[in-house]
Amino acid sequence: xxxxxxxxxxxxxxxxxxxxxxxxxxxxxxxxxxxxxxxxxxxxxxxxxxxxxxxxxxxxxxxxxxxxxxxxxxxxxxxxxxxxxxxxxxxxxxxxxxxxxxxxxxxxxxxxxxxxxxxxxxxxxxxxxxxxxxxxxxxxxxxxxxxxxxxxxxxxxxxxxxxxxxxxxxxxxxxxxxxxxxxxxxxxxxxxxxxxxxxxxxxxxxxxxxxxxxxxxxxxxxxxxxxxxxxxxxxxxxxxx
Numbered sequence: 001x002x003x004x005x006x007x008x009x010x011x012x013x014x015x016x017x018x019x020x021x022x023x024x025x026x027x028x029x030x031x032x033x034x035x036x037x038x039x040x041x042x043x044x045x046x047x048x049x050x051x052x053x054x055x056x057x058x059x060x061x062x063x064x065x066x067x068x069x070x071x072x073x074x075x076x077x078x079x080x081x082x083x084x085x086x087x088x089x090x091x092x093x094x095x096x097x098x099x100x101x102x103x104x105x106x107x108x109x110x111x112x113x114x115x116x117x118x119x120x121x122x123x124x125x126x127x128x129x130x131x132x133x134x135x136x137x138x139x140x141x142x143x144x145x146x147x148x149x150x151x152x153x154x155x156x157x158x159x160x161x162x163x164x165x166x167x168x169x170x171x172x173x174x175x176x177x178x179x180x181x182x183x184x185x186x187x188x189x190x191x192x193x194x195x196x197x198x199x200x201x202x203x204x205x206x207x208x209x210x211x212x213x214x215x216x217x218x219x220x221x222x223x224x225x226x227x228x229x230x231x232x233x234x235x236x237x238x239x240x241x
Contacts, residue, residue: 005025009023018098019098020098021097022095022096022097022123022124023096024094024095024116025094025095025096026091026093026113027091027092027093028113029091030070030074030080030081030083030086030088030090030091031065031069031070031071031073031074031080031081031087032064032070032080032081033067033071033080033081033082034064034065034066035066035067048060051063070087071087074086074087074088074090075087075207076206076207077090077206077207077208078207078209079184082168083168083171083184084167084172084182084184085184085208086180086202086206086207086208088168089166089173093111095150097150099123099150099151100150100151101150101151101152102150102153109146109149109156109157110157110164110175110202111146112143112164113143115143115145117141117143118143118144118145119143119145121141121145122145123147128140144157144159161176162176163175163223163226165226165227167236168186169239170185170186170238170239171183171184171186172227174223174226174227175202176222176226178201178202179199179201179216179219179223180199180200180202180208181197181198181199181200181219181220181223182197182198182200182208183197186239194211197213197220197224198211198213199211199212199213199219199220199223200212
């Protein structure tokens with residue numbers, strides 16, 4: 001992967017388009033926890049495999065991570081892919097563009113994939129049409145541009161009133177500002193997940209180890225109201241409580 005990304009960058013440089021190109025690189029989720037080495041049937045598994053250490057990565061190897069290494073790979077965050085815990089939905093990303101002045105900077109602002117469209121339009125100097133385009137209805141942008149974080153010193157993406165929501169296999173997570181309200185229990189959720197809802201401070205407790213819902217009843221009520229509005233909207237198929 002690194003080799004072919006390098007070829008793309010080299011080609012952009014050769015054609016003079018590198019400074020005119022925004023490169024965004026990211027993961028879509030946390031570390032995969034599947035352990036298929038001993039499964040009798042597994043997708044895309046070769047008929048014969050050789051998982052000797054020196055053969056890792058070759059066409060006849062079939063190495064999977066497993067839940068233990070997935071959790072280790074996502075530390076200090078909780079759990080891994082397939083969950084709405086931070087280890088399942090928090091991912092690294094980087095952006096390269098000629099307008100980026102905060103080079104080498106690590107940004108801790110809360111961003112989501114929904115912010116990408118607004119950011120790319122912003123960097124390209126293109127205004128989103130709103131609700132219609134050439135007589136056809138289009139969706140409004142749901143995210144916010146984080147271009148200022150890339151192009152301005154001291155910029156801050158401040159959106160404390162926005163609530164973000166994930167639902168996966170009956171698991172639910174809502175995030176607002178530095179707070180996360182989540183339910184991990186589901187028919188296909190992580191083993192040993194605590195039942196019910198928990199509230200975490202993502203800054204003070206990135207590993208989601210301490211439920212502080214009893215200390216924040218007003219915030220819990222706000223999150224519950226936000227979830228109930230979505231759950232009653234008919235926009236998703238709900239798992240039994």
